[in-house]
Amino acid sequence: MPLQQGLVQVYTGNGKGKTTAALGLAVRASGHGLRVLIIQFMKGWPNYGELRAVKNLPGVELRQFGRAEFVDRNNPDPADIRMAHDALQAAADAMARGECDILILDEVNVALDFGLIALDEVLRLLDAKPPTMELVLTGRNAHPEIVRRADLVTEMLDIKHPYAEGVQARRGIEY
Ligand code: ATP
Numbered sequence: 001m002p003l004q005q006g007l008v009q010v011y012t013g014n015g016k017g018k019t020t021a022a023l024g025l026a027v028r029a030s031g032h033g034l035r036v037l038i039i040q041f042m043k044g045w046p047n048y049g050e051l052r053a054v055k056n057l058p059g060v061e062l063r064q065f066g067r068a069e070f071v072d073r074n075n076p077d078p079a080d081i082r083m084a085h086d087a088l089q090a091a092a093d094a095m096a097r098g099e100c101d102i103l104i105l106d107e108v109n110v111a112l113d114f115g116l117i118a119l120d121e122v123l124r125l126l127d128a129k130p131p132t133m134e135l136v137l138t139g140r141n142a143h144p145e146i147v148r149r150a151d152l153v154t155e156m157l158d159i160k161h162p163y164a165e166g167v168q169a170r171r172g173i174e175y
């Protein structure tokens with residue numbers, strides 16, 4: 001049974017938990033036989049745990065669009081811009097083909113904030129969303145217009161993070 005009503009969700013804010021919230025949703029949806037497509041913007045590093053784990057999650061597919069390196073906000077690589085547009089195209093194709101019940105655009109808010117993609121391009125995706133498809137946009141600094149258009153917006157509040165105490169990213173926790 002596909003979704004009867006698909007909405008637009010945004011997970012934003014500076015606190016930890018945005019990408020993992022989206023992955024948690026994917027796990028839940030998989031348990032109900034829903035098809036989930038996760039498109040990761042600005043990520044190409046092959047060691048994310050989720051990249052391995054989705055292979056064991058029925059109906060869930062993850063595609064990375066990015067280089068393995070961090071994107072330089074002030075001087076993005078042409079490949080960063082190209083791959084962010086490839087990600088948008090993959091999202092548009094998935095919508096046109098009705099490829100999934102839940103479409104997760106991980107870090108799309110950051111790609112927009114960094115200027116890799118334009119607001120209009122993201123809004124066009126929102127306009128094209130099939131009524132029965134859930135669309136989830138994650139990443140810091142969500143654009144106000146996207147927040148306005150969304151049905152559900154959660155802001156992760158950074159109260160404490162061990163990073164501030166010098167704790168490096170941990171395997172299985174941060175990646
Ligand atoms: P997660 O992937 O753990 O759910 P996130 O998606 O909310 O985190 P991002 O903004 O995408 O976080 O940050 C990328 C990386 O930085 C992740 O490895 C994340 O765990 C880590 N991180 C998240 N919040 C903070 C923070 N407040 N300070 C330092 N590092 C953080």
Ligand code: MG
Binds near residue numbers: 018019020107
């Ligand atoms: Mg994230």
